[in-house]
Amino acid sequence: MVTIKRIILDVLKPHHPDCLEFACAIADKSPGIKVELTVDEIDEKTESIIIVIEGESLDYDAIVEVITDLGGSVHSLDEVEVTSKPD
Template sequence: MAIVRLVLDVLKSIRGPSIIDLAEKLSELKGINMVSVKVNEVDVETLTLTVVIEGDNIAFEDVRNVIEDMGGVIHSVDEVIAKS
């Protein structure tokens, strides 16, 4: 089974890389064709983001590693589409 779409709820520090940097870094991963990052809420120190990723074979662990390296944490996985 290959993951072809992920929708993630991500918390990211306001400090550090921008959402543009995050989207660009995620889009560089193998198997990813499209990344969308939307700001849902701005708090004093954090951004609440919806990250939508589409591709042919998304490696979830690689996605998680990039998000964490960029100062974020996955709060929840809100949607997954996989195909064989």
């Protein structure tokens, strides 16, 4: 079985909801994960944020759904780490 351990997302979002709400909403949907959100660039109406998410087994689709529901769009998946269980 393959599990996702870590992803780094480059996300474009409106100023509201703010970064804290974004991070909390993502964490809220997935038990046992860590979410680090860093602001990369602030424009007039939007901001680029980098989200690093780590956990024992991440649900990528659920994460993207939360981001989209909050008005954000995943610009790119910059990094992903997956592992496969030994036989």
